[in-house]
Amino acid sequence: MGNLIDSYYERLRYYEEQLMDDLAELVAIRSVRDLESKDSNSPFGMGIRDAFDKMISFAERDSFINVDFDGYALHIESGQGEEVIGILAHLDIVPEGEKDDWSFDPFILTNHDGFLYGRGVNDDKAPALASYYAMKILRDLGFVFNRKVRLILGGAEETSWECMDHYFKYNPQPIMAFSPDGDFPIVNGEKGVIQGSFYLKDDELPIKESQHDLLVIESEKQRGFICENLIVKFHSHNPNSLKDILIEAAEVHCDNEIVTAIYRGEKTLSRNPHKGANAIFKFGRDLMCIEGGIGKGRNFKGLLERFLLDDVHGEKMGLYDEDSEMGETTLSIPYVLYKGREFEIAFDYRFPKSRTQENVQNKLTEFSVINCLSLEISKVHQPLYVHPDSELITTLQQAYKRVTGENAELMTKGGISYARALNCGVAFGPSFQGDTPNTHKQNEKIRIETLYKAIIIYCETLRLLATR
Incomplete structure (x- = not known):
């Protein structure tokens, strides 16, 4: 030979x-x-x-x-x-x-x-x-x-x-x-693949006692990588105190009552979210530290805290699974967009053969209905x-x-x-x-x-x- x-x-x-x-x-x-x-x-x-x-x-x-x-x-x-x-x-x-x-x-x-x-x-x-x-x-x-x-x-x-x-x-x-x-x-x-977005309506008006309101979230609209760069803008009645809370931001700038925070993650393929730092998770951890006083954006804050933050396997959403031959599920967030009325939260979910495409889509639909979200599926592949x-x-x-x-x-x-x-x-x-x-x-x-x-x-x- x-x-x-x-x-x-x-x-x-x-x-x-x-x-x-x-x-x-x-x-x-x-x-x-x-x-x-x-x-x-x-x-x-x-x-x-x-x-x-x-x-x-x-x-x-x-x-x-x-x-x-x-x-x-x-x-x-x-x-x-x-x-x-x-x-x-x-x-x-x-x-x-x-x-x-x-x-x-x-x-x-x-x-x-x-x-x-x-x-x-x-x-x-x-x-x-x-x-x-x-x-x-x-x-x-x-x-x-x-x-x-x-x-x-x-x-x-x-x-x-x-x-x-x-x-x-x-x-x-x-x-x-x-x-x-x-x-x-x-x-x-x-692994099987389902990519798409959740859409979350925010309250039209901030609550009267709120100290800080989300105005804008910007990130590159791409699905191949986890979120690498994130720009967040707040309207704040106490910008200096907010600046002290946003400790995971790479940069924070105050312009009167407008606070702009820039978060940076790592360029990591969305199919391997466990291998890099997601800028959205850095922002989310800071957002959780704003106790009370959050007006516009509080719906997003609640969704992030309960179901998405620091979870790269879909456990919080009830999507976790493991197959002895194909391994664990993964869930990544490639981007989040917000301009004052509706959040788009992109997701990339990958799953072993122990799950089927139909089962996953049913789970995602059920999750969306329970949490008052709109669901859009952009790509599907069976395992x-x-x-x-x-x-x-x-x-x-x-x-x-x-x-x-x-x-x-x-x-x-x-x-x-x-x-x-x-x-x-x-x-x-x-x-x-x-x-x-x-x-x-x-x-x-x-x-x-x-x-x-x-x-x-x-x-x-x-x-x-x-x-x-």
């Missing part, structure tokens, strides 16, 4: 320069969803269309069959046979944010200290190319595919997932598949779980061990990968334990060693799944 793995590495060394050139060309394309530039063959905008065209040019250069499905998705194919082995990756990216926050230009592939930097380099352009080069290496080495291998590339993974809906209208499901958009060893479980004894899992484990020498342990994540679009699929790489790819953050990166090892693992995986 060692000679076979060595032959993969030898062929990868032959392609190393071309791989880096291809990745640089993909990273240079700002493939962010832009509906203002959409067209008949570019439903997600010209940036994503350009990324599709670039990938098609690689396939045509290398004489692979490729089919474009109206700009929603494309596939690149190798091998023969009725059965299909799938690899699902995506070419769209999230926006880069402030370029000044990057150490390197996010759209110039930068090789620094053993890492490659650039937006999309880990999520998901380098992993997509890793899978593509695995197909090339196996073909070069003369392996005969008795199952078709299709690298299926979508254009809306970071947004609406219309790409996969469209693709599978015209193509059968693979019998087995993986998505190189997670972690090694094997992500055989992905994904592939049994450890399945052919897919056992084959991936075999491939992983042959390359790394280590057992491929199974894990559950809170993230959302294309594996959810499959009847039988899991997330499989590219990151290893200890990697910090900065997914969706500034300075997104992938370790070169990680990328190369992923390619070799994918070579052996496809050999086992699809060749004689």
